[in-house]
Structure formats: C-alpha cells, structure tokens
Amino acid sequence: MRPTFLSTAIPDSIFARMQGRTFIENPYISRADLRYLQVAYYGFDQKAHQGELIVHRQIAEEIEAIFRALFLQQYPIEKIRLMDEYDGDDNAAMEDNNSSAFNYRLIAGTNRLSKHSLGLAVDVNPRYNPYIRPDGRGGWLTEPKSGAPYANRTRPFPHKIAEGDLCLRLFTERGYTWGGDWTTVKDYQHFQKNLQLEKEIRYDF
Numbered sequence: 620m621r622p623t624f625l626s627t628a629i630p631d632s633i634f635a636r637m638q639g640r641t642f643i644e645n646p647y648i649s650r651a652d653l654r655y656l657q658v659a660y661y662g663f664d665q666k667a668h669q670g671e672l673i674v675h676r677q678i679a680e681e682i683e684a685i686f687r688a689l690f691l692q693q694y695p696i697e698k699i700r701l702m703d704e705y706d707g708d709d710n711a712a713m714e715d716n717n718s719s720a721f722n723y724r725l726i727a728g729t730n731r732l733s734k735h736s737l738g739l740a741v742d743v744n745p746r747y748n749p750y751i752r753p754d755g756r757g758g759w760l761t762e763p764k765s766g767a768p769y770a771n772r773t774r775p776f777p778h779k780i781a782e783g784d785l786c787l788r789l790f791t792e793r794g795y796t797w798g799g800d801w802t803t804v805k806d807y808q809h810f811q812k813n814l815q816l817e818k819e820i821r822y823d824f
Contacts, residue, residue, distance in 0.1 A: 620667055622659030624687050626679040629655045633673075633701070640707040641673075641722045645736075647816075653721060653738050654679035658686035661693045663778075670699025673721035675738035678812050682720070682741065685789045694785050695778060696744060713763035713808075716746040727762060728752055740811040743786055747778035748807035750798070772799075772807070780807050 629650055634642070642650075656672040656679060667690075674682050689696070698715065702722040705712040709727070712719055721738040725731060727750065734740035749766030751759055761767045769776060780787050780799065790810040791797060798806025 620659075620669060622667060622690060623657045623669060624659060624683050624690075625657040626654050626683050629653055629673065633703075636701075636703045637673075640703045641701070641724075643723055645723065647732070648675075648723070648737050652676055656683055656686075658683065658699060659690045660686065660696045660699055661690060663695050663697045665693075665695070668699075670696075670718075671701045672699060672719065672741070673701065673738060674741070675721075675812075675814075677814055678739060681793050685793065688789055689786060692785055697778075710763060713742075713745040713749075714765055716744060718743045718745070718808075728760075734811040737816065739814060740809060741790075742808040743780065743810070744778045745808040747776070748780045748799075750804070750806045750808065752804040 633655055634650055652675060653673050654676045656674060658670050658672060660668055660670050662668050672682065696718050698717040700717050700719065702712055702719050705715070705717065707722055707724065709722065709724060718741070720735065720741045722733070722735045724733055724736060726733045746763055746766045747769050749770055750762045751770055752762075754760045761770045769779065772779070772781060787797060795810040795812050798809030798811075
C-alpha cells in the first residue's frame with residue numbers, strides 16, 4: 620500500500636455515519652471545527668495499514684505530523700478506526716485496542732465532557748495503556764477490563780507508553796498532556812491538548 624497522510628473537512632459520508640453515534644448537536648463543537656485525517660501506521664503484524672481519525676482543526680496538522688513520525692519509525696499500533704465503528708462505545712473500542720480521537724462523550728465516572736468531545740485528545744493502544752480510576756469503595760477500576768494485566772506499570776511488557784517511549788515524546792514535545800502524569804486517576808493511553816476555544820466547558824481533571 621502507498622501510505623497516505625491527509626487532513627480534510629469531514630466528508631458527507633463520514634459525517635452521516637457520525638450522527639447519533641459520536642456526534643450530536645451541541646453548543647461547543649461543530650462539524651466545521653473538526654477535520655478528518657487519514658494516517659498510515661504499522662500494525663502489530665509489522666505491516667503498513669491505513670487508519671482514520673477525527674480531531675479539532677487547530678491540532679490536525681500536528682496530529683498528522685505525529686502519526687507520520689510514528690509510521691516512519693514503525694511504531695506499532697494495532698488499530699486506528701473511527702469511533703463510529705463502535706457506535707461511540709468507548710469500552711468496546713478500548714477492548715478492541717483501537718486508537719482513536721473524537722467522540723462526543725462524558726469522562727468515565729463523571730458528568731463532565733471529555734476532551735475527546737472537542738477533538739483535542741488521542742488515545743493510543745488502550746488495552747496496554749489502560750485508564751485506572753477509584754471505584755468509590757477504596758479500590759480501583761481498570762478500563763478496559765482486558766487492560767488489568769497492564770495496570771502494573773513497574774513491569775516490562777510490549778506496547779507500554781512510559782518514559783522514553785517514542786509516542787510519549789512526540790506528543791509531549793508538542794505541548795500535549797499525558798494521562799500517565801495525572802494524580803487522582805491514571806490514563807496511560809491518553810494525550811490531550813489544552814487550548815483556549817471560543818466556547819469553554821468543564822472537561823478537565
């Protein structure tokens with residue numbers, strides 16, 4: 620395959636699929652605010668594949684550059700599919716180890732909109748880099764559930780995002796916050812950009 624890296628307005632066919640799944644009419648983000656990205660990546664099978672992402676227009680160029688750099692270094696990513704293929708179900712996408720971006724949804728365990736709702740967050744290899752939060756009973760929840768073997772970040776295993784990782788470096792050197800650095804929860808798959816948008820909402824920890 621010929622690797623493709625391209626950022627465009629969201630095509631009509633893609634936007635039609637998003638309706639009622641990952642996009643609903645809202646006061647914060649519109650179709651015009653978002654961009655459709657085609658990015659090449661190396662799968663766990665060590666072969667080149669073509670993936671799709673939707674992100675905010677203000678970060679589209681740098682997200683394209685990050686994934687181009689990951690591809691050139693053959694950084695392994697299992698899947699990059701639009702969240703509409705999972706009907707906007709974040710748990711289903713994480714269980715499938717899908718790397719993704721835009722999805723108009725709440726932060727798990729809260730009533731606040733996620734940065735994904737603004738197209739300002741990207742998750743990478745979520746099964747191996749799970750989201751870990753208090754369960755309200757003195758314990759912890761790991762999402763996805765299949766990510767539980769990878770919650771212990773002190774041991775080595777493939778596809779772990781940690782200090783020295785290429786993916787972590789590429790995002791953070793461009794000013795992205797990494798969920799692995801958070802204190803009240805840990806979200807090792809998650810990178811987000813804090814931008815001043817026209818209509819601000821409460822979305823952050």
